[in-house]
Amino acid sequence: MNLGEQLLTALSLYGLPILASVLFIGCLGVPLPNCLLLIASGSFVAGGQLSLWPVLIVASAASVAGDVTGYLVGRWFGRAALGRLGPANRRRVEKAENAVRKWGAWGIFMTRWLITPAGPWVNLLSGASGYPWPRFVIWDIAGEVLWVVLYVSLGEVVAAEVQAISSLAGEISWLMLALVIAGVLAWLVLRQRGQGSRAPEGSAE
């Protein structure tokens, strides 16, 4: 049995504590099959093995707890590391912090449910950049609840095809991440072309 199957076995034996533990650890960035467990939970809800509301509440709470832990790690250790940077790098960090403040809400929300592989990194970055924690928690809860409801509902609908659907859902998350990275890079290339046409070629930054 692979890791996913072992976790599914544990989920059907022990239920919510396993679901909560896996989601919490997964939201810290440990590569665990969170989507598979959520979809399987939906399937177990459809089969009467688990109850819907406890699954939704426990899964959402565990995911938010994992995200907040990641945020706090970024806030404590990330900010200390940034504080040791030199003045040149400090300017870049300030630019990054401004970008996080500007786009942070959407970044946090979208990486909870659509671009999930980037979620743990966004947690650390949000903490390290000093993104306000009440706003982080609000967007985090909104995104995680949407993620949990979507995947548990999907599991209820496709109750007898958990393996096939969950592998596809995981692939879609990675595809979205690749598309977002390609989009950001394309935007940077276009922006640099615009700056390059105004500045002399080959000049130092």
Added chain:
Amino acid sequence: MSIKRQRILLLAALGAALTTAGVLVFHTVRHASQVIHTVRRTRHTGEGEEIRPWMTIPYIAKSHQVAPQSLYDAIKFPVDRHRPWPISRIARQQGKTMDLLIAQLENAIAHDHGHAPPHPEVSPP
């Protein structure tokens, strides 16, 4: 770093990201069409997912469109509606190998569907 060098690095990264995204689009679309085809076929024929050790009897019954009771009867295991065990735990408790238990379940499913059993050598439970 010069602007020219930065631009080359950015273009290389963009090329790599677009290639990765293209491969993932191709792979995901192909996988999605396979999943849709499989789901349609299994729902039409009642031929469910391959039986795996993590599955419970109600899950297998739903996947293969048979009554859970007929599977419980086939493996001579009492029904537990509140917390059904995964079949790996059932096999361990009954002292059977996983392969034997899966074969018994597959035979029961085939019998329920009115087909010939796929494992005729398995002794009837």
